[in-house]
Amino acid sequence: MSIIETITDVDNTFLSRRELTCNFAGLGGKLKKLEAVDMINKEFSLDGKVIIPIILKTQVGKSTVTGTFFVYDDEGLAKKHVNPTIFSRLEKTQAKLAEAEAAAKEAAAPAEETEAPAEEAKEEKAE
Numbered sequence: 397m398s399i400i401e402t403i404t405d406v407d408n409t410f411l412s413r414r415e416l417t418c419n420f421a422g423l424g425g426k427l428k429k430l431e432a433v434d435m436i437n438k439e440f441s442l443d444g445k446v447i448i449p450i451i452l453k454t455q456v457g458k459s460t461v462t463g464t465f466f467v468y469d470d471e472g473l474a475k476k477h478v479n480p481t482i483f484s485r486l487e488k489t490q491a492k493l494a495e496a497e498a499a500a501k502e503a504a505a506p507a508e509e510t511e512a513p514a515e516e517a518k519e520e521k522a523e
Contacts, residue, residue, distance in 0.1 A: 400439050403462070411477060414467040416440070424459035427452060430489060432463050442467055446474045448482065 401419040408415055416436065420427055429449040436447055446468040453462050468474035475483060 400435060412469070412473060413477070416465045416467060418463055418465070420461040420463065422459050423461050424454045427461050427463075429486070430493070432461075433465070436463075436465055440467075445469055446471045448474060448478055448486075450478075450482070 399421045401421065403417040403419060404415070405417075406415045418436065418439075420432065420435070429452060432452060433447045433449055436442065448466045448468070450464040450466055454460070455462060466474070466478065468477075
């Protein structure tokens with residue numbers, strides 16, 4: 397995993413949010429927004445808060461990604477302050493990930509079922 401370097405950590409009391417700007421070393425071109433959110437969540441222990449990735453920008457000539465994140469306590473307040481297209485894009489990405497996980501589970505389940513009868517048949521032949 398890469399190292400997260402905090403550039404700025406501002407508590408914006410006027411908008412009731414925390415604004416984080418961080419560098420992700422060694423992840424140029426490989427980092428996705430939801431992965432960055434998970435990394436920020438683990439690094440700063442932000443369980444139960446709404447983390448919105450505003451921008452991820454790869455630095456020219458380096459493998460460093462600079463990301464800006466807004467951290468809200470309340471999702472309703474976040475939806476009021478942040479552009480709705482950002483939320484719709486995040487929801488689309490989360491839906492695609494959920495579909496991919498469900499498809500992977502379905503593909504794994506029939507494979508396990510076909511292995512079990514084959515093993516039973518081998519045991520019966522051995523007897």
